[in-house]
Amino acid sequence: MTLGSIFHDMWDIFVTYYIGQGLLWTGIGYTLLLSAIAVFFGAILGSLLAIGKMSRFKILNFIITAFVEIMRGTPALLQLYIAYFIVPMMLTSLDPTPIACVAIGLTLNSAAYVSEIIRSGINAVDKGQTEAARALGLTSRTTMTKVVMPQAIKNILPALGNEFITIIKETSLASNFFVGELMTTYAVIKGVTFNTVPTLMDIGIIYFVMTFTLSKLIGMAERRMKASA
Amino acid sequence: MHDQNMLEIKNIYKNFGSLKVLKGVSTKVDKGEVISIIGASGSGKSTLLRCMNLLEEPTFGEVWIEGKLMTPVDPYLHYDVIRASNTYKKLLTAGMADMDAITKIKSEDMLQEKHSKEGPEYKALMEKIYKENHIDTNLGRRKMSMVFQQFNLFNNLNVLDNIMLAPIETAKYNKVKDLNAEKEKIREQAMTLLKRIGLEDKAGVYPSKLSGGQKQRIAIVRSLAMNPDVMLFDEPTSALDPEMIGEVLDLMKELAKAGMTMVIVTHEMGFAREVSNRVLFVDEGYIKEEGTPEQVFEDPKDPRLQDFLSKVL
Numbered sequence: 001m002t003l004g005s006i007f008h009d010m011w012d013i014f015v016t017y018y019i020g021q022g023l024l025w026t027g028i029g030y031t032l033l034l035s036a037i038a039v040f041f042g043a044i045l046g047s048l049l050a051i052g053k054m055s056r057f058k059i060l061n062f063i064i065t066a067f068v069e070i071m072r073g074t075p076a077l078l079q080l081y082i083a084y085f086i087v088p089m090m091l092t093s094l095d096p097t098p099i100a101c102v103a104i105g106l107t108l109n110s111a112a113y114v115s116e117i118i119r120s121g122i123n124a125v126d127k128g129q130t131e132a133a134r135a136l137g138l139t140s141r142t143t144m145t146k147v148v149m150p151q152a153i154k155n156i157l158p159a160l161g162n163e164f165i166t167i168i169k170e171t172s173l174a175s176n177f178f179v180g181e182l183m184t185t186y187a188v189i190k191g192v193t194f195n196t197v198p199t200l201m202d203i204g205i206i207y208f209v210m211t212f213t214l215s216k217l218i219g220m221a222e223r224r225m226k227a228s229a
Numbered sequence: 230m231h232d233q234n235m236l237e238i239k240n241i242y243k244n245f246g247s248l249k250v251l252k253g254v255s256t257k258v259d260k261g262e263v264i265s266i267i268g269a270s271g272s273g274k275s276t277l278l279r280c281m282n283l284l285e286e287p288t289f290g291e292v293w294i295e296g297k298l299m300t301p302v303d304p305y306l307h308y309d310v311i312r313a314s315n316t317y318k319k320l321l322t323a324g325m326a327d328m329d330a331i332t333k334i335k336s337e338d339m340l341q342e343k344h345s346k347e348g349p350e351y352k353a354l355m356e357k358i359y360k361e362n363h364i365d366t367n368l369g370r371r372k373m374s375m376v377f378q379q380f381n382l383f384n385n386l387n388v389l390d391n392i393m394l395a396p397i398e399t400a401k402y403n404k405v406k407d408l409n410a411e412k413e414k415i416r417e418q419a420m421t422l423l424k425r426i427g428l429e430d431k432a433g434v435y436p437s438k439l440s441g442g443q444k445q446r447i448a449i450v451r452s453l454a455m456n457p458d459v460m461l462f463d464e465p466t467s468a469l470d471p472e473m474i475g476e477v478l479d480l481m482k483e484l485a486k487a488g489m490t491m492v493i494v495t496h497e498m499g500f501a502r503e504v505s506n507r508v509l510f511v512d513e514g515y516i517k518e519e520g521t522p523e524q525v526f527e528d529p530k531d532p533r534l535q536d537f538l539s540k541v542l
């Protein structure tokens with residue numbers, strides 16, 4: 001197999017299967033859908049976890065810390081497998097589809113990382129800012145909403161963007177359950193063509209275009225945010 | 230039951246873990262007084278200042294602002310509370326005299342923190358004193374604003390909003406009827422203050438674009454906008470370049486002349502000598518010496534103070 005023939009096959013497979021059979025759009029569609037769900041609900045759940053972890057309730061602190069550490073300390077693939085089998089058992093009446101189970105697994109995983117992003121974003125705000133606000137007699141709530149959070153957001157948003165990129169890559173794990181996202185197309189095309197390497201390289205290029213575009217967009221947003229301060 | 234000093238701290242102890250930073254500090258600040266707190270680094274002078282507005286919570290002791298109690302009640306400061314405790318009653322039945330028992334309880338920290346162990350009479354008295362005198366921490370802090378070594382202007386707000394934030398939030402808290410009119414008044418006051426320090430053209434600028442001296446003068450003005458009764462200064466010139474120290478000290482002198490009550494932790498001995506009515510020398514967690522600037526600087530009694538002055542003057 002020459003290099004030239006690999007490029008030739010890559011082009012061939014791309015035109016025939018990704019464009020011709022529309023696998024590109026369904027693959028990207030499912031990948032972005034899964035990532036968007038995981039990031040969006042992960043951000044909401046992650047914020048709640050971060051708030052809970054900053055509260056004074058010791059038991060809540062312990063539970064959240066345990067959850068976050070377990071999610072960060074075990075492989076995402078393992079978590080998806082567990083979600084894939086456990087969610088249908090717990091929600092028998094809803095009869096969740098595999099993609100829903102995977103989405104829930106990814107969301108929980110992303111929530112753990114997001115909660116750490118938010119927590120460290122808040123902690124990165126200089127302690128003097130809080131002290132100055134409290135010394136002026138502002139309540140802890142006003143201090144949080146008017147002084148700390150507006151500054152923390154600037155640390156949090158770029159990191160959240162990066163989490164989005166990470167999640168896009170992690171959705172490839174969902175191909176283990178044939179949910180139709182981009183990595184699943186590998187199994188589909190391989191089954192017909194038996195041509196592995198060019199297919200994998202096509203997929204790599206598609207992932208890269210997605211993540212690279214996104215990271216440039218995030219960079220632009222970041223620069224605009226810095227300019228506004 | 231309490232005299233109307235502007236600010237009074239009673240027998241303040243502050244421990245950070247096993248480190249004892251303050252070991253029983255008491256002082257009164259009268260209206261219009263300018264007090265300088267001097268001492269070596271690590272002597273506890275900043276901690277003392279931060280205990281006054283509860284940025285550090287004292288381990289023991291009480292802080293009073295205008296006759297109102299900001300800290301929890303410290304039972305050791307109230308003989309009647311000690312006498313109401315079970316611990317005291319036990320000592321008395323064991324044959325101890327009244328003052329001996331009180332002294333023993335105070336010096337050995339014998340009162341149980343759980344009120345129930347000291348009996349209902351003790352608990353009721355503690356609650357009564359608290360209820361009659363206590364003021365919410367945030368309300369207390371609004372009477373005494375603080376200026377920091379690191380300025381601590383809010384980075385997310387421009388100069389004008391930095392000054393206006395706390396007065397506006399206070400107006401909201403007080404449920405002012407016409408908030409917009411009140412905001413307009415606050416804005417006018419803020420602009421007047423900015424004019425006073427010659428920085429009205431910086432109203433829309435963010436803190437990152439200002440020099441250290443400008444930041445600190447704006448921080449002072451931000452404190453003034455709360456119309457405080459006492460201003461606390463925590464080494465306000467220590468983080469400044471030498472050429473900017475003058476402008477900040479000049480503003481502080483102006484405030485002192487205008488009759489503002491001020492407590493200043495400082496390393497600027499010349500300044501302390503010039504503007505203070507009273508100087509406190511803090512060392513090893515105690516006020517080792519206090520007096521007029523003349524007494525403290527020209528005729529120091531404490532050997533540690535003599536040593537300190539010989540190094541810094």
